[in-house]
Amino acid sequence: MNVIRADNYQDMSQKAAAFLIQHIRQSPRTTLGLATGGTPIGTYRELVKDHREQGTSYRGVTTVNLDEYVGLEEDHPNSYRYYMENHLFREIDIDRHQTYLPDGRAEDLAAECQRYETLIRKVGGIDLQVLGIGRNGHIGFNEPGTPLHSRTHVVTLTSSTRQANARYFPSEEEMPTQAITMGIATILDSRQILLLASGEDKAPAIQHLLEGKPNPDFPASALIHHPRVTIVADNEALSGATLVPS
Numbered sequence: 001m002n003v004i005r006a007d008n009y010q011d012m013s014q015k016a017a018a019f020l021i022q023h024i025r026q027s028p029r030t031t032l033g034l035a036t037g038g039t040p041i042g043t044y045r046e047l048v049k050d051h052r053e054q055g056t057s058y059r060g061v062t063t064v065n066l067d068e069y070v071g072l073e074e075d076h077p078n079s080y081r082y083y084m085e086n087h088l089f090r091e092i093d094i095d096r097h098q099t100y101l102p103d104g105r106a107e108d109l110a111a112e113c114q115r116y117e118t119l120i121r122k123v124g125g126i127d128l129q130v131l132g133i134g135r136n137g138h139i140g141f142n143e144p145g146t147p148l149h150s151r152t153h154v155v156t157l158t159s160s161t162r163q164a165n166a167r168y169f170p171s172e173e174e175m176p177t178q179a180i181t182m183g184i185a186t187i188l189d190s191r192q193i194l195l196l197a198s199g200e201d202k203a204p205a206i207q208h209l210l211e212g213k214p215n216p217d218f219p220a221s222a223l224i225h226h227p228r229v230t231i232v233a234d235n236e237a238l239s240g241a242t243l244v245p246s
């Protein structure tokens with residue numbers, strides 16, 4: 001795993017955006033796997049700034065998101081479709097028909113999971129997957145105990161994840177109890193992975209990840225099986241880790 005150290009959240013966002021921009025410029029027809037949550041917001045802001053100022057184009061780019069809540073309409077302010085529109089898609093020149101998220105309103109959720117897996121294959125697989133990391137080591141919504149071979153599936157959110165994400169909802173009761181997420185095997189199929197982490201509360205998770213020991217109770221440890229992972233983390237997120245470049 002390659003680790004890029006950043007001074008703080010702003011620096012992490014700039015370094016992560018620079019990594020993505022270089023990739024997009026080299027491969028304008030790339031398929032990006034995208035993440036939501038608080039961590040990548042600054043990175044998306046930097047991509048928008050670069051698009052406006054330097055003209056990096058997304059016309060040939062396809063995106064597939066990691067996850068979506070079950071039961072929220074696309075235009076619900078807490079849906080991940082809304083998040084992506086708000087933080088990125090409406091600010092860049094991407095073709096909306098090339099932006100995909102799981103459909104959390106599908107009547108047959110199992111069929112929707114299958115469809116999403118097929119779709120990822122149809123678009124040629126994911127070239128570069130952006131990931132955040134939960135405090136309990138979740139990636140996407142793959143909670144501790146998720147099998148390594150899991151593909152896109154429906155999850156019941158753990159109380160710790162619900163608590164962590166309740167801040168985005170008017171109340172915890174309004175937060176969905178389920179989500180559709182790419183599985184760990186789906187994520188590992190990506191050709192390249194860029195994991196972002198910022199803040200002290202992520203330090204134990206990053207420390208655990210960099211220890212490099214497989215552990216089903218810590219889903220992010222699956223990344224040690226992947227040959228091309230880059231972590232962009234700030235000093236606080238790296239504060240528990242030893243043997244990382246300064």
Ligand SMILES: O=P(O)(O)OC[C@H]1O[C@](O)(CO)[C@@H](O)[C@@H]1O
Pocket residue numbers: 035036037038039040131132133134135139140141161165
């Ligand atoms: O970036 P945050 O808000 O700390 O979230 C970390 C992770 O948790 C999730 O939001 C899911 O709970 C992921 O999408 C994200 O990668």
